[in-house]
Amino acid sequence: EDQVTQSPEALRLQEGESSSLNCSYTVSGLRGLFWYRQDPGKGPEFLFTLYSAGEEKEKERLKATLTKKESFLHITAPKPEDSATYLCAVQAAATDSWGKLQFGAGTQVVVTP
Amino acid sequence: GAVVSQHPSRVICKSGTSVKIECRSLDFQATTMFWYRQFPKKSLMLMATSNEGSKATYEQGVEKDKFLINHASLTLSTLTVTSAHPEDSSFYICSAEYMSNSYNEQFFGPGTRLTVL
Numbered sequence: 001e002d003q004v005t006q007s008p009e010a011l012r013l014q015e016g017e018s019s020s021l022n023c024s025y026t027v028s029g030l031r032g033l034f035w036y037r038q039d040p041g042k043g044p045e046f047l048f049t050l051y052s053a054g055e056e057k058e059k060e061r062l063k064a065t066l067t068k069k070e071s072f073l074h075i076t077a078p079k080p081e082d083s084a085t086y087l088c089a090v091q092a093a094a095t096d097s098w099g100k101l102q103f104g105a106g107t108q109v110v111v112t113p
Numbered sequence: 114g115a116v117v118s119q120h121p122s123r124v125i126c127k128s129g130t131s132v133k134i135e136c137r138s139l140d141f142q143a144t145t146m147f148w149y150r151q152f153p154k155k156s157l158m159l160m161a162t163s164n165e166g167s168k169a170t171y172e173q174g175v176e177k178d179k180f181l182i183n184h185a186s187l188t189l190s191t192l193t194v195t196s197a198h199p200e201d202s203s204f205y206i207c208s209a210e211y212m213s214n215s216y217n218e219q220f221f222g223p224g225t226r227l228t229v230l
Contacts, residue, residue, distance in 0.1 A: 031217075032217060034218075034219065036221070041204075041224070041226070042223055042224060043117075043119075043206045043208075043221035043222050043223045043224045044157070044206070044208075044221045045221070046218055046219065046220055046221070049216060049217065049218055051216070087156065087157070091217075099145055099147075099162075099210050099217070099219070100147060100159055100162055101147070101157075101159070101208075101219060102159075103156045103157045104156065105155075105156045106156050
């Protein structure tokens with residue numbers, strides 16, 4: 001069974017204090033690993049899709065990396081507007097999975113001025 | 114990125130009534146859409162996969178007759194909560210899969226807050 005575990009559950013950072021979020025996964029054939037941010041009362045906002053081990057993607061202060069067992073989301077010099085819940089999800093390569101995503105529980109990030 | 118809309122954003126209804134939620138992909142065609150439910154401070158729980166022109170595929174434990182899904186076109190999927198009860202109150206979110214030859218992405222709608230009195 002596919003599983004996604006995110007750590008830590010919550011993270012409190014000072015503005016400018018860089019940190020990393022972890023997403024460890026088990027899946028029977030990875031089609032893609034997705035990162036989203038979600039603000040309270042809103043739908044998840046797409047950040048990245050990673051497809052194979054060694055791949056990296058960047059967007060502003062965020063950088064996502066992928067290995068065969070886990071993914072990291074690095075937040076460099078965060079600002080208060082980076083405060084959100086960050087969700088990781090895996091998509092299995094199985095043809096009967098229909099592209100559905102298996103989500104982790106999320107990491108709630110709070111960045112204080 | 115691609116845009117997915119949901120309507121309504123918020124609905125309050127009486128117990129026993131039915132509520133329809135629309136999910137639209139505004140600038141791309143989506144053969145597959147997904148419906149999720151989210152409880153407070155919890156992650157997203159997949160309810161069903163909606164495929165254009167065919168029956169939806171429901172996750173284990175999701176009642177097909179209570180949560181009716183219709184994917185009438187490549188840009189529209191609807192979720193109807195039938196005979197709603199207070200325990201159906203939740204945040205419902207849809208997503209649409211955008212695919213090209215080299216990559217795939219999933220974009221989410223803004224969600225619909227359902228409150229059943």
